[in-house]
Amino acid sequence: MIKNLIFDWGNVLIDVSVERFAKSCKAFGIQFADDEVGSAHKAGFFLEYEKGNLSDCEFRNEIRARASVILSDEEIDSVWNGMLGRIPVEKLQLLYMLKDTYNLYLLSNTNSIHWNTFSKKSFDYRGLNADDFFKGIYLSYKLHTAKPDSAIFHKAVEDAGIDVRETLFIDDSFANCMTARSLGMSVLHYKPGDNLESCILKELEQKEVI
Numbered sequence: 001m002i003k004n005l006i007f008d009w010g011n012v013l014i015d016v017s018v019e020r021f022a023k024s025c026k027a028f029g030i031q032f033a034d035d036e037v038g039s040a041h042k043a044g045f046f047l048e049y050e051k052g053n054l055s056d057c058e059f060r061n062e063i064r065a066r067a068s069v070i071l072s073d074e075e076i077d078s079v080w081n082g083m084l085g086r087i088p089v090e091k092l093q094l095l096y097m098l099k100d101t102y103n104l105y106l107l108s109n110t111n112s113i114h115w116n117t118f119s120k121k122s123f124d125y126r127g128l129n130a131d132d133f134f135k136g137i138y139l140s141y142k143l144h145t146a147k148p149d150s151a152i153f154h155k156a157v158e159d160a161g162i163d164v165r166e167t168l169f170i171d172d173s174f175a176n177c178m179t180a181r182s183l184g185m186s187v188l189h190y191k192p193g194d195n196l197e198s199c200i201l202k203e204l205e206q207k208e209v210i
Contacts, residue, residue: 002186002207004162005098005200007134008147008171009108011192013095014122015085024079029068042109050111052141059111081117092125094197095133104133107156107169109140109147136160148175153183168203170196 010016018037025032036044049059060076071079098104123130130137138156140146145155157164169180170188177187188203190196 002102002166002168002204004103004105004160004167006105006107006156006167006169006180006185007095008173008176008190009106009110010084011172012170012190012196013091014087014118016083016192017085018083021079021083024082028071028075028079030063030066030079032066047146050109050140051146052112052144056112059113077113077117080113084114084118084122087122089125091196092123094200096125096128098200099133103135103160103162105156105160105162106130106134106137106139107147107152108138111141115139115141147171147173148179150179150183153179157183168200168207170200 007013021037024030032046033044036042036046042050045054045059045062048054049062054062060073063076063080064071095104119130123133136156136159138152138159140152143152143155145151147153157167164184167185168188169177169185170190171177171180172190172192174189177189181187186203186207188199190199
């Protein structure tokens with residue numbers, strides 16, 4: 001019986017556009033390799049930043065060093081934050097509906113600039129915020145490890161005190177889902193653009209829990 005739902009943030013809940021970020025970078029002559037920033041995973045100093053191994057200042061300086069023009073901290077943050085959009089209201093309604101029946105958790109590869117900029121306003125619904133929706137919020141930059149490494153899953157599960165056999169993990173990354181499955185969780189490999197509510201309810205019905 002599924003009692004716990006673990007959500008990814010980017011591309012499952014909040015809209016992500018790597019293309020918009022790349023376009024902004026091009027306008028400022030900021031160069032990075034194709035494999036450094038993807039829709040689900042990052043590499044290089046981007047990954048180190050999401051693991052909390054670089055400070056905000058160090059991250060901005062890395063971006064600044066790759067730009068062809070002089071950029072202020074505010075301009076860099078604007079470019080970086082341009083990657084994220086909003087959480088559609090129907091997904092907030094879904095969380096609101098689920099939170100009284102299931103234990104909801106958030107497990108995200110993210111960084112302090114993104115989280116501190118978007119966490120409050122993106123979860124603003126019926127006077128609620130992120131802490132009202134989730135019993136636990138686990139972020140890579142705070143845990144100093146990132147999906148698909150099993151370490152971040154172990155840390156989240158141990159802190160939450162949940163049984164992996166009673167847990168459904170929802171993520172847009174196949175690699176992340178495979179790690180969760182290897183640990184004993186049920187998984188939903190969500191494809192951005194699909195109806196999240198329908199996907200989750202279908203998965204739960206298959207587990208004979210609703």
